[in-house]
Amino acid sequence: MKMRGIILAVAALLYTPLLPAQSGDDGNTDSPELPFLDLRRVELISGDAAAGREKTQICANCHGPDGIAVVTEFPNLAGLSADYMYWQLIRYKRGVNPSPMTPLVADLSEQDMRDLSVYYASLPVPSAVPAGDEEPAGDLTPALLHKGKQLYLAGDPARGIPACQGCHGADARGPAAAHRILPGGQAPYAAYPALRGQHYGYLQTKLAGYRDGDMDDSTSGFVMTGVAETLDDDAIQAVAGWLSSLQIGASPTPTSPPIR
Template sequence: MNFFSHRQTNLLRARAAAFALAASASAFAADYVDLRRIEPIDGDAAAGAQKAAVCFACHGPNGNAIVPTFPKLAGQRADYLYHRLDAFKHADPKDPYVAQLPMLAIVASLNDIDMRNLAAFFAAQAPIAAAPAVAAPAAAEGETIFKQGDPARGVPPCAGCHGADANGVAATDSRQYLAWPALRGQNAAYVISRLNNFRDNLPHSSSNDFIMHGVARTLDDGSIQAIAIWLASLSPQPAH
């Protein structure tokens, strides 16, 4: 059997093309991945289950992380999960931000098929609320920014890309949206840390990272916190 599926080969080609692009446009990191025209991943959830136990230590039972600094994986889009794993796998270990990520050691022992299978497994798990919903006053402000944005500050409505119910946009019309994540019910501390990283342009390895860098640089600390509190207060549902 050919080890590389045609999908993997396409991805490698995209990487090579991106490398050529990087040579002429130094604004892009060398291992820049274009996620605008990806194929849906084709993982085997049952095979993924065989490798998932090690993940539960940080991401909680079946991917429902209890410790709020870790992201929940249960019910997230499989394509998003796979491309995040692939990004960790190809991240530059010499980059100081990358070097401190616990995921680096985790992906070292996974091959491409394992990552597809794990993504399919976690996407198929029922998401559950880790803690009772928080009803902080800031949540109302977060909901407004999420749904309407803030034109005065150049903040786009998050709902345009993450869905009106924060559960992702239907990816049936265009492959462009396949790896766009659902956010509903995600842990607040993780969302705050990730938005801060996007704002600082970390990580910076895919076309999707660049999209979120542009969004996050319009957000101040108060907005980030309000949005995160509102998202965490929503009852989780599997992503669209």
């Protein structure tokens, strides 16, 4: 059905989820009767980056000591939004859609998750994709990269594919309104991630997971599932390839002061 992704995205904004999540809760959100996290109603988190650094021993095995993943199947964490990472940890901890991360975060406290997220957000992003990265460059032809750029920036209305930049920013560094705070204290865009320079293999796996309905346990997941359902394998490869080909650059994800 044409424009299905856009329709689902609008529906998610109107949908009243079963679990209004607040970043000030105790992290105990694993009730099977409450499957959705309402990430439109969260507040910006805080944490202790220095304390987070002391808690990264296990994380570094996959995500590297500097937040740059050791293999392309794992995401880079350096410079990602602290709010995005925190809510990802909450999602893994809930275990609604079990993953290899679920047992790794089982013993993390609320403060642990905040501290780790703030620490990785504080790390500088590299100026370019790391040398030696095993991205399959031979598969990323100029035509495929051009297709990925077009899909990211403009979508494909004829196929119902919305533009990715609407949620992830024109430069793929996250939405410009990531730190916008509503009068009630909510930051509805805080949990949208930056994608620029992320690993090709990770992006492919993530998009395919959304398309297969494996990550529809939050309002953001609901939106992304609807969008990913409009993508075939070629489109996923193109978008993931283009994003991974971008130099990450010195500028981190948006860090402008809160807008009230």
